[in-house]
Amino acid sequence: MITVKNLSVNFGAMRAVDDVSFDVDVEETFGLVGESGCGKSTLLRVLCGLNRDWHGAITIDGSTITPNRSRAFFKDVQMVFQDPYGSLHPRHTVNSVLSEPLVIHRMDRIDARVAAMLDQVGLGPAFRYRYPHQLSGGQRQRLAIARALILEPKVLLLDEPTSALDVSVQAEILNLLKDIRQMRKLTCILVSHDLAVISYMCQRIAVMNHGQILEELSPAQLTGTTGHHPYTAQLLTASRGYDHTLAQELPES
Amino acid sequence: MTAQLIVEDLRVRFSTAHRVIDAVRGVSFTVGREKVGIVGESGSGKSMTARAILKLTPPQAKLAAKTLRFQEIDLAAATERQMLKVRGRRISMIMQDPKFALDPVMRVGDQIAEAIPADRRGSRAQDRERVLGMLDSVQIRDPKRVFELYPHEVSGGMGQRIMIAMMLMPEPSLLIADEPTSALDVTVRLRVLAILDELAAQRHLGLIFISHDLNLVASFCDRVLIMYAGRIVEQCAASELAHAKHPYTRGLLASLPRVGDTRGRLPVLTRDPAWLSS
Numbered sequence: 059m060i061t062v063k064n065l066s067v068n069f070g071a072m073r074a075v076d077d078v079s080f081d082v083d084v085e086e087t088f089g090l091v092g093e094s095g096c097g098k099s100t101l102l103r104v105l106c107g108l109n110r111d112w113h114g115a116i117t118i119d120g121s122t123i124t125p126n127r128s129r130a131f132f133k134d135v136q137m138v139f140q141d142p143y144g145s146l147h148p149r150h151t152v153n154s155v156l157s158e159p160l161v162i163h164r165m166d167r168i169d170a171r172v173a174a175m176l177d178q179v180g181l182g183p184a185f186r187y188r189y190p191h192q193l194s195g196g197q198r199q200r201l202a203i204a205r206a207l208i209l210e211p212k213v214l215l216l217d218e219p220t221s222a223l224d225v226s227v228q229a230e231i232l233n234l235l236k237d238i239r240q241m242r243k244l245t246c247i248l249v250s251h252d253l254a255v256i257s258y259m260c261q262r263i264a265v266m267n268h269g270q271i272l273e274e275l276s277p278a279q280l281t282g283t284t285g286h287h288p289y290t291a292q293l294l295t296a297s298r299g300y301d302h303t304l305a306q307e308l309p310e311s
Numbered sequence: 312m313t314a315q316l317i318v319e320d321l322r323v324r325f326s327t328a329h330r331v332i333d334a335v336r337g338v339s340f341t342v343g344r345e346k347v348g349i350v351g352e353s354g355s356g357k358s359m360t361a362r363a364i365l366k367l368t369p370p371q372a373k374l375a376a377k378t379l380r381f382q383e384i385d386l387a388a389a390t391e392r393q394m395l396k397v398r399g400r401r402i403s404m405i406m407q408d409p410k411f412a413l414d415p416v417m418r419v420g421d422q423i424a425e426a427i428p429a430d431r432r433g434s435r436a437q438d439r440e441r442v443l444g445m446l447d448s449v450q451i452r453d454p455k456r457v458f459e460l461y462p463h464e465v466s467g468g469m470g471q472r473i474m475i476a477m478m479l480m481p482e483p484s485l486l487i488a489d490e491p492t493s494a495l496d497v498t499v500r501l502r503v504l505a506i507l508d509e510l511a512a513q514r515h516l517g518l519i520f521i522s523h524d525l526n527l528v529a530s531f532c533d534r535v536l537i538m539y540a541g542r543i544v545e546q547c548a549a550s551e552l553a554h555a556k557h558p559y560t561r562g563l564l565a566s567l568p569r570v571g572d573t574r575g576r577l578p579v580l581t582r583d584p585a586w587l588s589s
Contacts, residue, residue: 229578
């Protein structure tokens, strides 16, 4: 579904993404894990067309991607951002957030689509004429997911969709994403710094550091004890919680 | 273990024209020279509890407590003038994000030196030596170089170590850390915690560690208080958190995904209205 070959992104002298290649199969969820500054979000921004300055080759659903993209591309590839407090226009109602993309893409049955979409993400008709400030963090993220899905995309890009949420709300959103990707046969790329979330959601996991993909593994390989890149092992250790002796062994950053 | 801080029936109430909101509703606990974790979701009142100890709640909040005692001082009855001698000097607070908590236009070293109480200051050179010593004790490799830097020139992990250094400068005996590592990467987080852990042990500090991360609190603290809707619903030894009894704590633990999780769906917390009162 998605093929990325030798992708590089430079910001001035800084190389944010360094010669990255990977493939994502149809209906697969591919995970990118790494710490801040490792290039994982930049990679997503390139894929969804927010960053136009890159080198390499990308094909999505058989067609080669160029820096200038068609309207059809944006219908097929949608993104959910990290911060549901920052990614929704504060003066647009739920209804206008959801109907605007439908108008832009000249789709029919706007009213019915909005109602159905709200229902699908578990918000219901009562939320339709509310403003974002009248919603909780979890409800906002449901709305952000609804906005991405209303164009019926084939690819959903998720940039830390639950890191701004409490754990109990995170569970609700992860369940919703699992249901929806199965129902709509979505291909997803999920970016997170949380190894547990990534291994729970993804079929394959790529570990990134300093703009490069260090290794690709399955969740089963991740829990196995052998054959990890030292950096992956470090992330695994850190995800288990605090341990005084292990913390001493971590290299200085 | 003797308790330095005794909190009994602490309440924080916000009244607006339309309604009354009780942010903290009758919280009681003690802190000795140990690491006590407070966990809960956003809005559970954990930060407000910490602020109430220092009487740093917003002016419109009404604070009430049966007992609020720190060592020999009755905090509940203390005047603003008396509180000035407690805040920073004897109880200090580490904030979540060093990017916002440090003064952006002041050199790091000067900011730390400013935390030395006026009656303990020496000459400029003596103060500088003390700051360099403190930077060294939070494991900053090149204290002389870091002394001259501005906050925007340091990384998140180093910024948090600088904040710890600053808060330890007046030699407090109780440290309140409000989500001190939430803004940090996982590996950096562990190093900062190790430093905090060592310093607390060396200096016999009491530590109140506020976090929403159950795993982190369970592995870092000695004792855990679990807060829900302004109340403590459960207290237990950190090592016993996995066997917590309250349905809220159990629900939170169950809703966390784990590395290698094979569950099809995560159990979602169903909130029982009875938790609000029991």
